[in-house]
Amino acid sequence: MRVLIIEDEKKAAAYLQKGFAENGFTADTAASGDDGLHLARTENYDLIILDIMLPGRDGWEVLEELRKEGSEVPVIYLSARDAVHDRVRGLELGADDYLVKPFAFSELLARARTILRRGPSRQPERLRADDLEMDLVGHKARREGRPIDLTAKEFILLSLLLRRKGEVLSRTLIAEQVWGINFDSDTNIVDVAIRRLRRKVDDPFERKLIHTVRGAGYVLEAK
Structure with missing residues (x-):
């Protein structure tokens, strides 16, 4: 938000x-x-x-x-x-x-x-994809019932991916929504943040949810 x-x-x-x-x-x-x-x-x-x-x-x-x-x-x-x-x-x-x-x-x-x-565009209090769940009010994230320790920016990034699950999000869009900035295309801030998020959300689990779409950006979906 x-x-x-x-x-x-x-x-x-x-x-x-x-x-x-x-x-x-x-x-x-x-x-x-x-x-x-x-x-x-x-x-x-x-x-x-x-x-x-x-x-x-x-x-x-x-x-x-x-x-x-x-x-x-x-x-x-x-x-x-x-x-x-x-x-x-x-x-x-x-x-x-x-x-x-x-x-x-x-x-x-x-x-x-x-x-x-x-409001008329009421925001959901919980987001879910496969076995990943986020409690937006309680500011908590879990996968397979196990808590995931996220920084403030990681929480915003993951909630953005979950809100728009199945949709490929460009690096520019992610930077604008998470950091509130327009950034140079050579900047790797989004790639670094995604790598850190994957270590917490995907690496400990068999099924991977965050995927790279070459030349386009990132998408969260269960495959």
């Missing part, structure tokens, strides 16, 4: 990005309303975390523009403005929630997951 964090305070944005990444999300950041609106228009996000006081367009304008254009992406306002009329305004503009700073990240994460579960 991809999250866009529109926040001009660098430390706050880095804190949020790290927190979401550690919990299985790919998180992009934007430091102004204009940049955030551009990303929201040109990329596909499952959730937007939106500050109000921003350079350029403020958070009110960003959400208003998105809703006018028909975007239904869930939005959580995260702001130091705690007046009742501010909260009401945010909800009336089409925000799905409003959380006042300072906040506990655990609460923000819980609210984000609740919104994603109840």
